[in-house]
Amino acid sequence: MNKKEKLALNGGFPIRDSYLSYGKQSIDDEDIKAVTNILKSDFITTGPAISQFEKEIAEFVGAKYAVAFSSGTAALHAACFAAGIKENNEVITTPMTFAASSNCILYVGGQPVFADIDPKTYNISPESIKSLITEKTKAIITVDFTGQPAEYDEIISLATKHGLIIIDDAAHALGAIYKDKPIGSIGDMTMFSFHPVKHITTGEGGVITTNNEDYFEKLQLFRSHGITRDSSKLKKYHGPWYYEMQELGYNYRMTDIQAALGSSQLKKLSNFLEKRREYAKKYTEAFSEIETLITPYQQDECNSSWHLYIIQLDTARLKTNRSEIFKALQTENIGVNVHYIPVYLHPFYQQIGYKKGLCPNAEKLYEEIITLPLFPAMSEQDLNDVIAGVKKVISYYSIDQR
Numbered sequence: 001m002n003k004k005e006k007l008a009l010n011g012g013f014p015i016r017d018s019y020l021s022y023g024k025q026s027i028d029d030e031d032i033k034a035v036t037n038i039l040k041s042d043f044i045t046t047g048p049a050i051s052q053f054e055k056e057i058a059e060f061v062g063a064k065y066a067v068a069f070s071s072g073t074a075a076l077h078a079a080c081f082a083a084g085i086k087e088n089n090e091v092i093t094t095p096m097t098f099a100a101s102s103n104c105i106l107y108v109g110g111q112p113v114f115a116d117i118d119p120k121t122y123n124i125s126p127e128s129i130k131s132l133i134t135e136k137t138k139a140i141i142t143v144d145f146t147g148q149p150a151e152y153d154e155i156i157s158l159a160t161k162h163g164l165i166i167i168d169d170a171a172h173a174l175g176a177i178y179k180d181k182p183i184g185s186i187g188d189m190t191m192f193s194f195h196p197v198k199h200i201t202t203g204e205g206g207v208i209t210t211n212n213e214d215y216f217e218k219l220q221l222f223r224s225h226g227i228t229r230d231s232s233k234l235k236k237y238h239g240p241w242y243y244e245m246q247e248l249g250y251n252y253r254m255t256d257i258q259a260a261l262g263s264s265q266l267k268k269l270s271n272f273l274e275k276r277r278e279y280a281k282k283y284t285e286a287f288s289e290i291e292t293l294i295t296p297y298q299q300d301e302c303n304s305s306w307h308l309y310i311i312q313l314d315t316a317r318l319k320t321n322r323s324e325i326f327k328a329l330q331t332e333n334i335g336v337n338v339h340y341i342p343v344y345l346h347p348f349y350q351q352i353g354y355k356k357g358l359c360p361n362a363e364k365l366y367e368e369i370i371t372l373p374l375f376p377a378m379s380e381q382d383l384n385d386v387i388a389g390v391k392k393v394i395s396y397y398s399i400d401q402r
């Protein structure tokens with residue numbers, strides 16, 4: 001075995017000379033110009049760029065309303081407020097997600113209830129949701145994991161039957177399609193995040209889209225201290241200066257600087273999506289011949305937005321565990337990641353009483369997955385490096401090392 005074939009971690013040469021991150025923004029001169037234009041204008045916050053961006057997002061996802069926030073997490077907090085989730089309410093969600101999908105329930109005093117995932121799609125299992133609905137259940141927070149839509153036909157039918165609100169954490173799913181419908185107005189409220197690793201970025205930022213006017217108004221109120229100046233909504237009137245704080249809101253506003261960046265990025269979204277889909281397809285084709293590796297299963301009638309590309313290792317047939325393969329790929333200069341640590345395994349959730357073993361499918365999956373780099377600014381060469389790196393590492397651990 002020569003140095004090139006030998007794992008970097010064993011003293012060989014890495015597949016790549018420079019480190020490739022797993023996700024990254026694409027910012028061009030047009031984006032920079034959009035931002036500098038705002039900096040030179042009268043409003044850098046609470047100006048017209050915000051409603052412009054909201055209008056464009058709503059249009060793109062086919063929703064009536066959009067409310068922009070300072071982050072996706074703030075947007076989820078607002079959605080839980082608008083949904084009226086309170087103490088003594090249970091909200092069912094998936095553990096295979098970023099902590100924010102569940103933290104937002106705690107912010108408003110609700111109780112997260114974790115439903116297990118479908119081991120094939122990695123999305124929340126409708127069967128599991130069904131088994132967890134009680135008198136106290138108020139809402140379901142779905143996550144379109146990796147960009148693949150959750151199973152909405154079944155989830156909506158459960159929600160309708162039990163009078164539950166669906167909040168879709170679609171941080172991964174801007175541009176995803178579920179049975180001819182874009183993600184964005186399938187749930188009662190849908191959240192998109194504009195963190196730099198997501199499909200488009202505003203630095204930090206997020207949005208809720210909805211078709212419901214009542215939610216729309218509550219979201220706007222919550223974003224800005226619970227304050228309204230709308231004369232039709234005031235309870236009293238002291239004079240033209242008068243405004244009222246009617247709810248305990250926050251300052252969760254997005255700036256015009258961010259919104260202008262968002263509008264500029266949105267123009268490129270279809271190109272970004274195309275690249276992600278093309279790269280995902282190439283990964284799947286390249287890995288189809290590796291028997292110890294499971295490529296992402298895709299549901300019929302859905303079109304994923306491919307936020308993440310996750311490989312699942314058939315660890316029983318490998319001569320090592322996920323951890324070793326992860327380290328080997330990192331040493332090959334491939335920016336791998338793991339999405340996600342099941343939320344309730346975090347020390348905070350353990351401390352408030354959640355127990356290991358709650359969702360066996362999610363816990364098993366967690367031990368077997370690795371996220372590979374996937375973002376539109378990646379070059380064809382980067383993609384080929386990842387493929388070569390994965391093949392090198394997996395084949396090394398698939399053969400007998402005596």
Ligand SMILES: *Cc1c(COP(=O)(O)O)cnc(C)c1O
Binds near residue numbers: 072169193194195204
């Ligand atoms: C990114 C992400 C969030 C949080 O969004 P921020 O904009 O970073 O606050 C929430 N849920 C999921 C699934 C995410 O991937």
